[in-house]
Amino acid sequence: MAGRPRATGESAGDRDSRQDLLDAAAELFIEHGFTATSTRAVADRAGLRQASLYHYFNGKEDILAVLLEGTVRPSLHTAHALIETPVPPLAKLWALCRFDLALLCGGPHNLGVLYLRPEIQSPRFAGFHAERAELRDRYRRLVLDSGADELAADLVFGMVEGVVLTRQWKTIPDVESFASAGADAGVRIAGGTDVAAVREQARVIAHLWQ
Known part of the structure; x- marks a missing residue:
């Protein structure tokens, strides 16, 4: 399935938006800590709209659980x-x-x-x-x-x-x-x-x- 439109308006095409969000969250959780990282910051780092994050995950805890697993x-x-x-x-x-x-x-x-x-x-x-x-x-x-x-x-x-x-x-x-x-x-x-x-x-x- 194609990813959601990016914040720039560019279609994700074949790029894996879910993985982009996981990578962005991993960087931010390690750099700034889990509590200090917002879902907006994760979406921004991934180049996606914040609403797109909720297409793939229920929230920050969901992302962290997937990373840990x-x-x-x-x-x-x-x-x-x-x-x-x-x-x-x-x-x-x-x-x-x-x-x-x-x-x-x-x-x-x-x-x-x-x-x-x-x-x-x-x-x-x-x-x-x-x-x-x-x-x-x-x-x-x-x-x-x-x-x-x-x-x-x-x-x-x-x-x-x-x-x-x-x-x-x-x-x-x-x-x-x-x-x-x-x-x-x-x-x-x-x-x-x-x-x-x-x-x-x-x-x-x-x-x-x-």
């Missing part, structure tokens, strides 16, 4: 896909860490910092919290299946999500190398000693994490 849902889908793969748990853990880290540090906006916003405690974000908790549990199961303990599981998940703090003070120029190094670290935390062998095992399921 986008930082978790792809990794959760990958975690589900890994369950039945014919590789050892450590290889699955490596693949999940690798995918998740690339997602969190590879996008144009450091959306993970929004996890700390007090606004996301409202009921609108229950879905996001449920999916994040399920993803954490998937990490936990893989770590425990690898023979490590609950503490290691907490450390692996914390290490992965900690990339959002790294992005606050430095640019990550080589996302692929960074994500792979982080996955190596996750395997070591879970007790893996031959990381090179784990990486080779994960190549069997490369189509799931690349």
Whole structure:
């Protein structure tokens, strides 16, 4: 479906107006905070009329929820896909860490910092919290299946999500190398000693994490 007319009067044509609004909101929420950002400001940044925003979203909370869910849902889908793969748990853990880290540090906006916003405690974000908790549990199961303990599981998940703090003070120029190094670290935390062998095992399921 074609987007709504833009504030300039230009038709959106094939451009994805919904994605333009999400990108604009991400920039503003990170730059100025959620509370200080109005729907008019989001629409203006996207080059759309304010009324057009309500064609795609119910309001600011709706936009923020979609942004947050986008930082978790792809990794959760990958975690589900890994369950039945014919590789050892450590290889699955490596693949999940690798995918998740690339997602969190590879996008144009450091959306993970929004996890700390007090606004996301409202009921609108229950879905996001449920999916994040399920993803954490998937990490936990893989770590425990690898023979490590609950503490290691907490450390692996914390290490992965900690990339959002790294992005606050430095640019990550080589996302692929960074994500792979982080996955190596996750395997070591879970007790893996031959990381090179784990990486080779994960190549069997490369189509799931690349």
